[in-house]
Amino acid sequence: MNSQQTIRLAVIDNDSGFVTVLAKRTEAAGWQQRTLGGAIPPEEMVAMKLNALLVDPAVLGDDSWSYLERICGMLPDLGVVVCTGRSTVAQRVRGLRLGIDDWITKPCHPEEAIARLEAVSRRRRRARPQAETGPLVAGELAIRSDRFQAFVGEVSLDLTRREFELLQLLADSKGQVLEREAIYQRVWGYAMAHGDRSVDVFIRKLRQKLEKLSPGWGYIHTHFGVGYRFDPEPVDGAAQAAPEAAPAADLAPVHGDLTAA
Amino acid sequence: MNSQQTIRLAVIDNDSGFVTVLAKRTEAAGWQQRTLGGAIPPEEMVAMKLNALLVDPAVLGDDSWSYLERICGMLPDLGVVVCTGRSTVAQRVRGLRLGIDDWITKPCHPEEAIARLEAVSRRRRRARPQAETGPLVAGELAIRSDRFQAFVGEVSLDLTRREFELLQLLADSKGQVLEREAIYQRVWGYAMAHGDRSVDVFIRKLRQKLEKLSPGWGYIHTHFGVGYRFDPEPVDGAAQAAPEAAPAADLAPVHGDLTAA
DNA sequence: TCGAGTTGTGAAAAAGCTGTGAAAGCAGGG
DNA sequence: CCCTGCTTTCACAGCTTTTTCACAACTCGA
Numbered sequence: 001m002n003s004q005q006t007i008r009l010a011v012i013d014n015d016s017g018f019v020t021v022l023a024k025r026t027e028a029a030g031w032q033q034r035t036l037g038g039a040i041p042p043e044e045m046v047a048m049k050l051n052a053l054l055v056d057p058a059v060l061g062d063d064s065w066s067y068l069e070r071i072c073g074m075l076p077d078l079g080v081v082v083c084t085g086r087s088t089v090a091q092r093v094r095g096l097r098l099g100i101d102d103w104i105t106k107p108c109h110p111e112e113a114i115a116r117l118e119a120v121s122r123r124r125r126r127a128r129p130q131a132e133t134g135p136l137v138a139g140e141l142a143i144r145s146d147r148f149q150a151f152v153g154e155v156s157l158d159l160t161r162r163e164f165e166l167l168q169l170l171a172d173s174k175g176q177v178l179e180r181e182a183i184y185q186r187v188w189g190y191a192m193a194h195g196d197r198s199v200d201v202f203i204r205k206l207r208q209k210l211e212k213l214s215p216g217w218g219y220i221h222t223h224f225g226v227g228y229r230f231d232p233e234p235v236d237g238a239a240q241a242a243p244e245a246a247p248a249a250d251l252a253p254v255h256g257d258l259t260a261a
Numbered sequence: 262m263n264s265q266q267t268i269r270l271a272v273i274d275n276d277s278g279f280v281t282v283l284a285k286r287t288e289a290a291g292w293q294q295r296t297l298g299g300a301i302p303p304e305e306m307v308a309m310k311l312n313a314l315l316v317d318p319a320v321l322g323d324d325s326w327s328y329l330e331r332i333c334g335m336l337p338d339l340g341v342v343v344c345t346g347r348s349t350v351a352q353r354v355r356g357l358r359l360g361i362d363d364w365i366t367k368p369c370h371p372e373e374a375i376a377r378l379e380a381v382s383r384r385r386r387r388a389r390p391q392a393e394t395g396p397l398v399a400g401e402l403a404i405r406s407d408r409f410q411a412f413v414g415e416v417s418l419d420l421t422r423r424e425f426e427l428l429q430l431l432a433d434s435k436g437q438v439l440e441r442e443a444i445y446q447r448v449w450g451y452a453m454a455h456g457d458r459s460v461d462v463f464i465r466k467l468r469q470k471l472e473k474l475s476p477g478w479g480y481i482h483t484h485f486g487v488g489y490r491f492d493p494e495p496v497d498g499a500a501q502a503a504p505e506a507a508p509a510a511d512l513a514p515v516h517g518d519l520t521a522a
Numbered sequence: 523t524c525g526a527g528t529t530g531t532g533a534a535a536a537a538g539c540t541g542t543g544a545a546a547g548c549a550g551g552g
Numbered sequence: 553c554c555c556t557g558c559t560t561t562c563a564c565a566g567c568t569t570t571t572t573c574a575c576a577a578c579t580c581g582a
Contacts, residue, residue, distance in 0.1 A: 089370045096376035099383075102363060109350040115357035123362055123381070126337055146437045148487050160569060161486040198571065200529065207530095224528070224579055421558060459560065461540065468541095485539070485568060 006186060007031040007121050010048065012038065012055040013083070021110045022054075029114070030185065039067050042074040051121045052079040054113065056106075065098070072099025079120035083113060138171055139232030140214045152213040159209065162187065166202050170220065170230035179227040203228055268292045268382055271309065273299065273316040274344070282371045283315075290375070300328050303335045307451050312382040313340040315374065317367075326359070333360025335451045340381030344374060397432055400493030401475045404432055413474040420470065423448065427463050431481065431491035440488040464489055 009031050013019050019035055026033045034048070039060050045053070053071070057064035072080055082095055083104040092103045101120040104113060135151075136143040143150045148164050150157045159167065165187050170178065180199045184192035192199070203220060210219050221229045270292050274280050280296055287294045295309070300321050306314075314332070318325035333341055343356055344365040353364045362381040365374060396405040396412075404411045409425050411418045420428065426448050431439065441460045445453035453460075464481060471480050482490045 089373050093372050093376040096373075096380045101380055102377075111354050112350050112357075115354040116363075119357045119362055122360075123340070147490070148438050148484060162570075196571090197529090197573090201531090201571080204530065222529070423559075457560085458540090458562090462542090462560075465541065483540070 007051045007118070008049055009033045009052045009054065009117060010036055010045070010050050012036045012053070012059060014059050015056070015106075018106075018110065022113065025110055025114055042070055045071065045075055045078070050075070050078055051124070052081065052117045054081050054083055054117060056084045057082060058084055065094075068095065068100060069098050077124055079117065079124045081113070081117055081120055083108060136168075136171055138174060138230070139217045139219060139234075141171075141210070141217075141219070141232065143168055143171055155213055157209045157213055159206075163202060163205055163209070166199075167206055167230075170228065174230050174232075177223045177227050177229040183227065199228075268312045268379070269310060270294045270313045270315065270378060271306070271311050272296045273314070273320060275320050276317070276367075279367075279371065283374065286371055286375055303331050303451075306332065306336060306339070310450075311336070311339055313342065313378045315342050315344055315378060317345045318343060319345055326355070329356065329361060330359050337446065337452055340378065342374070342378055342381055344369060397429075399432055399435060399491070400478045400480060400495075402432075402471070402478075402480070402493065404429055416474055418470045418474055420467075424463060424466055424470070427460075428467055428491075431489065435491050435493075438484045438487055438490045444488065460489075 007026075007029075009026060011019055011022065011033065013035075014037070023033050023035065055068070057068065060067055068080070068082075071078065080100045081102045081104065082100050083106060085106050087103070087105065095103055101123070102116050104116060136145075140152050141150055142152075145168065148159075148161065150159055150164065150167060166183070169183065169187055181192050183199050184196065188198070207220055210217070216235055217232055218235050219230060219232050221231060223229055268287075270287060272280055272283065272294060274296075275298070284294050284296065316329070318329065321328055329341070329343075332339065337360075340363075341361045342363045342365065343361050344367060346367050348364070348366065356364055363377050365377060396403040398404075401413050402411055403413075406429060409420075409422065411420055411425065411428060427444070430444060430447055442453050444460050445457065449459070468481055471478070477496055478493055479496045480491060480493050482492060484490055
């Protein structure tokens with residue numbers, strides 16, 4: 001299995017130099033990073049589906065402790081790393097006891113911060129292999145990662161592993177256009193050779209299987225010269241009386257979007 | 262069940278003062294600590310069922326890196342904390358990348374070391390109080406963990422220990438597809454070597470024994486390229502109903518499972 | 523409208539996976 | 553020390569999936 005799953009990181013810090021450097025490096029590593037100006041409600045964090053959080057309590061103000069405690073309590077899957085200036089042993093111990101995973105002292109090398117974030121989310125992931133994240137619903141489709149399979153109603157699309165991973169990746173970034181290289185990198189796990197058509201071929205297989213079980217819906221859209229975008233929409237064909245099956249998509253906001261404000 | 266299960270810690274260090282203080286505190290905290298004079302084979306570590314390891318690579322000699330790598334690779338569930346003297350950022354990053362969970366610099370306060378060890382071995386509190394929930398029933402099968410055995414009616418399947426543990430793991434996650442690596446990790450206790458076929462072989466043995474005492478039921482399903490899924494379903498002896506029509510079990514919502522309660 | 527560059531398709535070749543039977547290793551009990 | 557079960561390893565057959573190819577169909581700018 002792909003061990004290097006992409007990490008979704010949020011940073012709460014106002015040391016712009018540090019944050020910038022960090023952003024550059026995490027991006028190069030293929031992580032998705034979002035910088036926050038300050039504390040945001042735990043609920044929003046949940047929606048962002050983060051793997052890791054790097055935070056300087058100095059910017060949190062007075063009740064940073066209770067905020068951190070709330071975060072750690074409500075997001076047991078989130079790896080939390082504190083990176084701040086001078087601190088006492090007692091403070092660090094208190095933080096770690098409270099649920100924080102690592103505590104780094106500034107100034108620190110961005111590379112080390114990244115390595116520690118990586119270590120922390122590695123451990124978190126291992127501790128809870130596949131949390132009960134309900135199925136991802138899109139159009140008539142239900143994507144269930146506990147089954148490595150997608151369903152229309154009760155019927156399985158009968159996807160192979162790669163097909164499933166591709167579909168999952170696309171659906172995870174619903175609405176976003178993904179370039180072939182990026183898709184290949186994330187599904188296959190290594191760089192795409194020039195001229196490789198694998199992605200196209202698998203897109204076709206997916207479309208075939210989707211069409212067969214869920215005609216009346218268009219799921220995967222081609223962006224010429226760019227890549228593909230997943231966005232379930234009822235096919236506008238006037239002839240289609242079919243799509244009376246409730247588009248459950250809206251009922252289950254399963255996936256928040258990191259890029260969405 | 263107690264979420265704070267006692268931690269089994271091993272320490273590889275020769276700073277007797279530090280080790281002694283540490284031992285005193287961990288003992289007070291109810292941990293089981295074992296101090297080792299130097300490197301021991303990863304296999305022995307497996308046997309010790311450790312949760313955490315505190316190690317000063319200085320006492321490991323020259324190939325401390327490869328040793329640590331081996332440990333981290335074979336015992337992914339082990340929390341590894343390095344505690345040593347001066348080090349460069351590059352060394353720390355290398356260590357963390359390699360699988361180490363935390364890296365502390367000496368001199369360090371024992372309390373902080375303990376807090377970090379705790380943070381590192383903190384993991385899901387799985388309230389799996391299999392405290393006599395009675396035998397787990399699936400299809401014609403009754404799995405009785407009190408007997409380390411499965412029965413069809415009164416007849417024992419005559420499972421060996423590994424067979425039983427494998428069956429129990431699968432049945433515990435009924436309906437879920439488990440990957441080989443995950444299965445191996447949880448039944449054998451350490452990471453699966455690439456190309457190891459043990460899981461497949463045991464699946465075959467289970468299938469044989471199940472088939473013999475409970476023909477007419479299919480229990481273990483193969484997911485090509487992924488792993489196996491336990492889901493008892495009556496086998497349609499003659500060419501019967503549609504093959505792909507999902508059995509009722511599949512329709513159940515992903516969350517709560519009434520039969521488990 | 524033309525042409526270079528892209529994407530969709532079908533099918534064959536190559537690679538990879540799983541089921542199986544059997545032999546080789548191992549550990550505990552006579 | 554030998555026996556006896558249990559576990560691991562091996563080699564191979566049969567299948568499934570993935571990759572590769574050659575072409576047709578299509579898009580977009582000149």
